[in-house]
Amino acid sequence: MNYAIETAPLESLQYDCLIVGVYQDQHLSASAKLVNDSTKGLINKIVDRGDINGKNGETLLVNAIPDNSIERILLVGLGENKPLSRKNYRKSLLATINTLKKTNIKSILCCLTDCEVIDANQQWKSRQIIEVFNDAIYQFTAYKSNKEVNSKIEKIGIFCPETDLNSTQSGLTQGRAIADGMNLTKLLSDLPGNICTPTYLAEQALELGEKYPSIDISILEENDMEKLNMGALLSVSRGSRQPAKLITLNYQGGKKSDRPIVLIGKGLTFDAGGISLKQAPGMDEMKYDMCGGATVLGVFLAAAQMQLPLNIVGLIPSSENMPDGDANKPGDILTSMSGKTIEVLNTDAEGRLLLCDTLTYAERFNPDVVIDMATLTGACLVALGRVPSGLLGNNDTLCNDLLTAGEISNDSLWRLPLWEEYQEQLKSNFADLANVGGKDAGTITAACFLSQFAENFHWAHLDIAGTAWRTGTNKGATGRPVPLLCQYLINRAHG
Ligand code: BES
Ligand code: MN
Ligand code: ZN
Numbered sequence: 001m002n003y004a005i006e007t008a009p010l011e012s013l014q015y016d017c018l019i020v021g022v023y024q025d026q027h028l029s030a031s032a033k034l035v036n037d038s039t040k041g042l043i044n045k046i047v048d049r050g051d052i053n054g055k056n057g058e059t060l061l062v063n064a065i066p067d068n069s070i071e072r073i074l075l076v077g078l079g080e081n082k083p084l085s086r087k088n089y090r091k092s093l094l095a096t097i098n099t100l101k102k103t104n105i106k107s108i109l110c111c112l113t114d115c116e117v118i119d120a121n122q123q124w125k126s127r128q129i130i131e132v133f134n135d136a137i138y139q140f141t142a143y144k145s146n147k148e149v150n151s152k153i154e155k156i157g158i159f160c161p162e163t164d165l166n167s168t169q170s171g172l173t174q175g176r177a178i179a180d181g182m183n184l185t186k187l188l189s190d191l192p193g194n195i196c197t198p199t200y201l202a203e204q205a206l207e208l209g210e211k212y213p214s215i216d217i218s219i220l221e222e223n224d225m226e227k228l229n230m231g232a233l234l235s236v237s238r239g240s241r242q243p244a245k246l247i248t249l250n251y252q253g254g255k256k257s258d259r260p261i262v263l264i265g266k267g268l269t270f271d272a273g274g275i276s277l278k279q280a281p282g283m284d285e286m287k288y289d290m291c292g293g294a295t296v297l298g299v300f301l302a303a304a305q306m307q308l309p310l311n312i313v314g315l316i317p318s319s320e321n322m323p324d325g326d327a328n329k330p331g332d333i334l335t336s337m338s339g340k341t342i343e344v345l346n347t348d349a350e351g352r353l354l355l356c357d358t359l360t361y362a363e364r365f366n367p368d369v370v371i372d373m374a375t376l377t378g379a380c381l382v383a384l385g386r387v388p389s390g391l392l393g394n395n396d397t398l399c400n401d402l403l404t405a406g407e408i409s410n411d412s413l414w415r416l417p418l419w420e421e422y423q424e425q426l427k428s429n430f431a432d433l434a435n436v437g438g439k440d441a442g443t444i445t446a447a448c449f450l451s452q453f454a455e456n457f458h459w460a461h462l463d464i465a466g467t468a469w470r471t472g473t474n475k476g477a478t479g480r481p482v483p484l485l486c487q488y489l490i491n492r493a494h495g
Contacts, residue, residue, distance in 0.1 A: 239327025
């Protein structure tokens with residue numbers, strides 16, 4: 001994709017299509033007025049006819065403009081003539097790109113930077129344009145013989161007045177980085193389990209490290225993990241023929257003495273459930289059980305592209321969860337790296353077994369904060385659906401920072417309690433703790449389990465089981481929570 005920022009007079013710009021906003025009751029945005037003037041009142045004429053009444057999400061493509069250098073105009077409804085909410089702004093952007101991606105149009109100039117949005121500046125708006133457009137254009141066609149692309153768009157321009165050039169430029173830089181990060185995350189997530197194995201993920205991480213010299217990669221193999229006594233993690237991979245990997249990413253953008261932000265992503269490249277085998281319907285979607293890990297890779301790409309002045313460590317424990325002859329059995333007792341023993345009551349609660357050893361491992365980086373993201377519990381879907389990710393943690397400042405970042409990035413979170421009363425549910429008759437806490441409050445007891453390995457640092461857990469991918473006819477990865485984490489990192493860098 002090519003990008004440009006344009007400040008020159010609209011009618012002098014060479015684009016296949018100009019995108020301008022109209023409000024309800026025939027009010028035109030500033031750029032719509034400019035276009036109206038240079039087309040002898042064409043927009044007013046169209047609006048007067050009632051062919052578009054300006055409701056948010058409406059669009060109308062005007063695809064021939066007689067005697068004019070402007071090729072096409074897309075009118076986009078913005079709703080009432082007042083500042084838009086951030087959500088409605090994104091809604092109008094989505095309507096825009098969904099209309100344009102079906103056409104043969106190659107270059108588009110978005111003038112929707114001129115409408116006012118509540119609690120948002122020029123930088124935020126231009127960033128959203130890039131993010132929303134790129135997200136909608138993404139397609140996973142790697143394994144289609146007939147790779148018909150649904151979008152011909154090659155160039156996105158953003159129109160802004162000269163005075164807004166700097167903030168628009170930084171919005172574009174951030175938007176591109178986040179969009180590229182989301183693309184990587186979505187691509188890896190959509191890949192099937194027979195291609196995207198732990199080894200493949202590790203190779204992708206190494207490639208990322210080669211592309212961005214500011215990112216160092218190292219891979220722990222199973223024998224390295226044995227030396228570290230990662231008994232919980234290794235017990236899961238014993239049930240599979242694919243060797244586990246613990247991928248470590250190190251981005252040093254800050255001062256040597258700055259304590260790192262540690263990001264941990266669950267990397268189950270396929271979760272069949274193990275001996276506690278899952279049911280057949282929908283099991284294909286368990287290729288998405290590595291979305292947390294793919295998120296870490298996407299965030300590192302974005303952080304490196306933005307050259308954030310932070311130190312960030314990424315940890316991706318990656319394995320399959322399969323029912324091989326040597327797999328975990330219900331009742332098995334494991335010794336984790338921390339020394340705590342775990343009774344496996346359900347082999348399908350494998351994510352926490354990988355994460356607990358990774359949390360213990362994270363201590364050696366002397367972290368400022370640790371954030372993990374994991375497609376951890378089906379219960380999160382029951383509690384929160386597919387709108388926010390679940391948030392749980394042991395530090396209010398960190399949780400509040402994440403909630404704020406979620407709001408700004410429109411990649412929302414909802415906090416659930418992590419009260420000690422719930423820890424009761426994890427009691428085991430035979431070991432220090434059980435790996436499942438019964439049928440009540442499954443998302444919370446999963447986080448309770450993790451919290452017992454996160455006692456020595458500030459920690460937050462994102463349960464992304466409902467948000468990392470879409471199900472049904474529109475099945476596919478969403479790239480969440482890349483925007484949220486990038487926003488958190490941007491805020492940390494500028495705070
Ligand atoms: N990866 C799954 C969680 C999951 C299931 C995410 C469905 C999205 C959709 C996880 O490993 C798992 O199987 N969790 C179990 C835990 C249970 C055994 C306590 C679950 O949610 O059923
Ligand atoms: Mn599972
Ligand atoms: Zn899983």
